[in-house]
Amino acid sequence: MKALLAFIKKELKEQLRSGRVILLGILFVLFGIMNPAVAKLTPWLLEMSSDSLAExxxxxxxxxxxxxxxxxxxxxxxxxxxxxxxLLESSIFTREYQTGTLVLSLTKGLERYKVVASKTIMLGTLWTVCYWICFGITYGYNAYFWDNSVVQNMLLSVVCWWGFGMWIISLMIVFSTVLDANTGVLAATGGIVFGSYLLGLLPGVKKYLPTLLMDGNSLIYGTAETETYIIPLIITAAMSVICIAVSIPLFNKKPL
Incomplete structure (x- = not known):
């Protein structure tokens, strides 16, 4: 347990030293502010452009x-x-392959599964914190300017999107244990998501796919039944766990 905590601490220091934590924080805070700002400014922007549109x-x-x-x-x-x-976190494994820093840690007795566990915990924590900060900022401004009670199924809609992000992280982890370049990780992860999107065009398959969780607008407007999202949410959670579980034996066999 001490070795795992020490490696998580090392990961956090690396995130802070590289500036990725600060950059992610800034991005998600800006997105949180941008959501109500765009809505608030829309009438003013339309009024400003009314003359040109009238022409x-x-x-x-x-x-x-x-x-x-x-x-x-x-x-x-x-x-x-x-x-x-x-884009910012796709190299969480591959940069260590290229610099050889993992070899040093492993030769000192660090078990390989702890490397996978620590990086999974770090990515999951970063995504969770950033996502819910963005949500909290949007929620606060919306409560101040308007009324959040008009939104239907808010909790389920945001949990679905958070779960979709966790699935993406699990894909990044499993591909990072077999590929040596972050471009490969990005391509493989993007390919799976795109393939899921294409399969979602088939009506009978869409209701089982993780990409359905991205359709939060249907939930908040009440145009979709909440039960429709329970099955893909469970499937997505199971797929995420399987990806992380599979990544451990894959990483154990990977030459460094």
Whole structure:
């Protein structure tokens, strides 16, 4: 246990020293502020452009915004936030392969499964903290400007998106244990997500796929049944656990 905690501490120091923690914090705070800001500024922007739109025959009517607009923006911005997270953290294993720092730790007696566990804990913690900070900022501003009670199924919708992010992290972990470059990790992870998206075009398959969890807007607007998301949420959680479990024997066999 001491070795695991020591390696987690080492991971945290590396995250802080490289500036990734600060950059992620800034990005997710900005996204949290941007969601209500865009909704709040939309009527003003339309009013400013009303004259130019009138010249091409388009009439601008009075626009009323609510917390729903801000939460819609939250779910539209979250894919960008997650992509930023993946881009920044995709080299959490591969940079150590290239520098050889893992070899030093392993020769000192650190068990390989603890490397996988520590990096999984670090990525999961970073994603969880950043995601819920973004959510908290958006929630606070929405409560101040409007009324969050108009949103339906809020808790389930945000938990689904958090779970989708954890699945992405599990894919990064398992591909990082077999690939030596972060470009390969990015390509493999993106390929799985894209494949899941394509399979989701099939009506009979969509309800079982992790990519369904990204559709938070349908939940908050009440256009989808909550039961529809329970099965993919459970499947996604199971797939995430399987990916982490498989990554341990894969990493045990990887030459360093």
């Amino acid at each position: 091409i025959g388009m009439a601008v009517t009075t626009v009323t915004v609510s917390a729903m607009d801000s939460w819609g923006q939250f779910f539209r911005n979250m894919p960008i936030a997650l992509i930023s997270f993946v």
